[in-house]
Amino acid sequence: MDFLRPTTLAEALRAKAEHPGAVPIAGGTDVMVELNFDKRHPDALLDLNAVTELSTWERQGDVIRLGACVPYATIIAELGDELPGLAMASRTVGSPQIRNRGTVGGNLGAASPAGDAHPPLLACGAEIELASERGTRTVPAAEFFTGPKRSVLADDELIVAARVPVATGPQQFAKVGTRNAMVIAVCSFGLALHPDTKTVGTGIGSAGPTPLRATDAQDYLQEEADWDSRDPLPDAVLRRFGELVGQAARPIDDVRGTAAYRRHALGVLGRRTLAWAWAMYQAGS
Numbered sequence: 001m002d003f004l005r006p007t008t009l010a011e012a013l014r015a016k017a018e019h020p021g022a023v024p025i026a027g028g029t030d031v032m033v034e035l036n037f038d039k040r041h042p043d044a045l046l047d048l049n050a051v052t053e054l055s056t057w058e059r060q061g062d063v064i065r066l067g068a069c070v071p072y073a074t075i076i077a078e079l080g081d082e083l084p085g086l087a088m089a090s091r092t093v094g095s096p097q098i099r100n101r102g103t104v105g106g107n108l109g110a111a112s113p114a115g116d117a118h119p120p121l122l123a124c125g126a127e128i129e130l131a132s133e134r135g136t137r138t139v140p141a142a143e144f145f146t147g148p149k150r151s152v153l154a155d156d157e158l159i160v161a162a163r164v165p166v167a168t169g170p171q172q173f174a175k176v177g178t179r180n181a182m183v184i185a186v187c188s189f190g191l192a193l194h195p196d197t198k199t200v201g202t203g204i205g206s207a208g209p210t211p212l213r214a215t216d217a218q219d220y221l222q223e224e225a226d227w228d229s230r231d232p233l234p235d236a237v238l239r240r241f242g243e244l245v246g247q248a249a250r251p252i253d254d255v256r257g258t259a260a261y262r263r264h265a266l267g268v269l270g271r272r273t274l275a276w277a278w279a280m281y282q283a284g285s
Contacts, residue, residue: 001042001043002043002044002045003045003047004019004022004047005047005049006046006047006048006050006051007051008053009051009053009054009160012048013131013156015046016046016156016157017133019044020155020156021042021044021155022042022043022044022045023040023045024046024109024158024159025045025047025048025049025106026049026103027069027098027101027102027103029098029101029106030107030109030112031045031106048068048069049069051069053160054067054068054069054105054160056070057078059082059166060163062165062166063164063165064079064082064165064166065129065161065162065163066083066104066161066164067105067160067161068103068104068105068106068108068161068162069103070104070105071099071100071101071102072090072099072100072102072103072104073096073099073100075090076090076091076099081167082167083120083124083166083171084171085120085124085167085171085172085192086104086117086120086121086164086173088120088171088172089117089120089175089190090116090117092116092175104162105160105162108128108144108159109151109153111144111145111149112148112149113148113205113206113207113209113210113211114185114188114206115211116175116185116188118141118145118203118205118211119173119188119189119202119203119204120192120203121141121164121203122141122142122190122201122211122213123190123213124171124190124192124201125165125192125201126140126162126164126165127139127141127162128140128141128159128162128163129160129161129163130152130154130158130160131158131160132154132156132157132158133156136160138163141211145211146210147210148210167192168194168196169193169281170192170276170278171190171191171192172274172277173188173190173273174272175269176188176265176269184206184256185205186206186256186257187207187249187251187266188204188205188206188269189203189204189269189273190205190273191203191270191274191277192277195227198222198227199218199222200217200218200221200222200274201213202217202270204245204249204266206251206262207249207250207251207263207266208249209250212249212250213248214245214247214248214270217241217245220240220241221237221274225237225278230281230282232278233275233278238271238275239271241270241274242266242267242268242270242274244270245267245269245271246266247263249262249263249266251263
């Protein structure tokens with residue numbers, strides 16, 4: 001196995017073009033597990049840790065451009081106000097050691113339906129920036145995933161950044177697991193209120209072949225919520241929103257939970273996260 005260690009983005013893109021089978025590695029929290037368990041046999045590893053362009057974030061107007069190698073710990077420490085939903089999800093990832101090494105770029109590259117970063121990215125309407133020697137393109141997060149552990153990423157492309165809109169209203173993230181930490185989600189849900197447009201964004205994790213949005217739930221709340229008065233949401237609205245979230249899921253039975261349990265749990269998560277977020281909206285947060 002070859003080991004490639006570029007020091008600039010240009011070198012990294014050249015290496016990926018010359019070695020399309022090379023597997024990018026940043027934190028290694030997914031890739032090294034697969035290597036250790038003999039589930040993956042790449043021709044080469046493309047170590048991106050020395051590529052400084054991928055390890056920083058910057059605000060560009062109303063968007064945070066989050067480099068693919070920015071670790072979860074940095075998101076928690078520095079972006080809790082701008083990207084609260086993603087920061088909440090980052091706090092649930094693994095252990096402190098994993099959060100110090102793991103990255104959103106790596107989560108996207110693995111393209112697992114259970115990735116913790118995916119629901120908040122869908123909920124806030126993020127875009128994924130992809131680059132190769134042929135050029136750069138951006139893809140909406142909702143269109144990035146094509147199947148379990150599959151994405152639109154071409155063989156010669158690298159994920160270089162996530163372009164995440166700065167929050168314009170309260171955001172929430174919650175997940176169900178067999179314990180509080182160091183666990184893959186049985187299901188997860190991200191929610192973002194957008195008072196400026198009187199809309200809501202959603203993201204469902206670990207309950208379908210790809211991360212999903214609950215579009216019917218989004219449309220329902222847009223019609224039922226009194227955004228101007230900020231009146232409390234009736235319990236019937238909260239419950240119906242949760243039901244629509246559960247109905248949007250496409251789960252299967254597996255070792256972590258049944259399809260029926262996932263739908264039920266997502267209904268509860270949808271109802272609770274909306275209640276929490278709306279209470280923050282009422283308080284002016």
